[in-house]
Amino acid sequence: MAENDFAWHRLHSLLGVIPVGLFLIVHLTVNFQATKGSDAFNQAASFMEHLPYLLFLEIVLIYLPILYHAIYGIYMAFTAKNNVGNFGFFRNWMFLLQRLSGLFLVIFLAWHVWETRVAMALGTPLNYEMMAHLLTNPWMIAFYMIGILSAVFHFSNGLWSFCVHWGILVSPHSQRIGTYVVAVIFVLLGYVGIRALFAFIA
Numbered sequence: 001m002a003e004n005d006f007a008w009h010r011l012h013s014l015l016g017v018i019p020v021g022l023f024l025i026v027h028l029t030v031n032f033q034a035t036k037g038s039d040a041f042n043q044a045a046s047f048m049e050h051l052p053y054l055l056f057l058e059i060v061l062i063y064l065p066i067l068y069h070a071i072y073g074i075y076m077a078f079t080a081k082n083n084v085g086n087f088g089f090f091r092n093w094m095f096l097l098q099r100l101s102g103l104f105l106v107i108f109l110a111w112h113v114w115e116t117r118v119a120m121a122l123g124t125p126l127n128y129e130m131m132a133h134l135l136t137n138p139w140m141i142a143f144y145m146i147g148i149l150s151a152v153f154h155f156s157n158g159l160w161s162f163c164v165h166w167g168i169l170v171s172p173h174s175q176r177i178g179t180y181v182v183a184v185i186f187v188l189l190g191y192v193g194i195r196a197l198f199a200f201i202a
């Protein structure tokens, strides 16, 4: 039982980085093309849309991993005990924010997939104009801004806890350096995500 739990937990942890975290980086990088104009974004989006076996790739590399990570994550967010007590005040906050951002992402991602990928499957072309149209509402801009920052925070802070779980950051010294490294990743990836968002706003 305990061994089983360990394996499920390890799978949850791994999927958060590969493939879900990698996908987040690719996704925000493609969106960033919008900063070079609508044509650049449409070209990048169209390249992704025309990948061979797109639906199969999406199911295996995105939907199933994120579904598993999210469902197990909801279970963990509501049941897991605070097991990082020895890490002090800062780490306790990060632990809590990891869970809150994960729960917010369930809502944000469901909405985001509905109004983009599902809309595309139902016939709306997924291009610059579609995103620009979605982002005419200031509430939606705020919702997207919080969603992007939540995803980037959750991924960056998750990378730290991933490295601890997998024995990559063991000593307190390496864990402190790890905190700075993931803080830089948060700032850089957050910049890419938010700059991309503003590129869709007239």
Ligand code: HEM
Pocket: 012, 013, 014, 015, 016, 017, 020, 021, 024, 069, 070, 071, 072, 073, 074, 076, 077, 098, 099, 102, 103, 105, 106, 151, 154, 155, 157, 158, 159, 161, 162, 163, 165
């Ligand atoms: C953009 C999508 C997401 C990405 C890139 C992502 C990535 C990650 C990563 C890298 C970790 C660290 C794994 C570890 O601690 O070893 C993690 C942890 C976690 N994720 Fe996600 N995640 C995403 C969405 C979600 C969602 C929707 C939930 C739902 C609640 C969630 C809940 C959690 C929880 C509770 C943890 C803490 C695990 C722990 O402390 O061991 N995540 N996530």
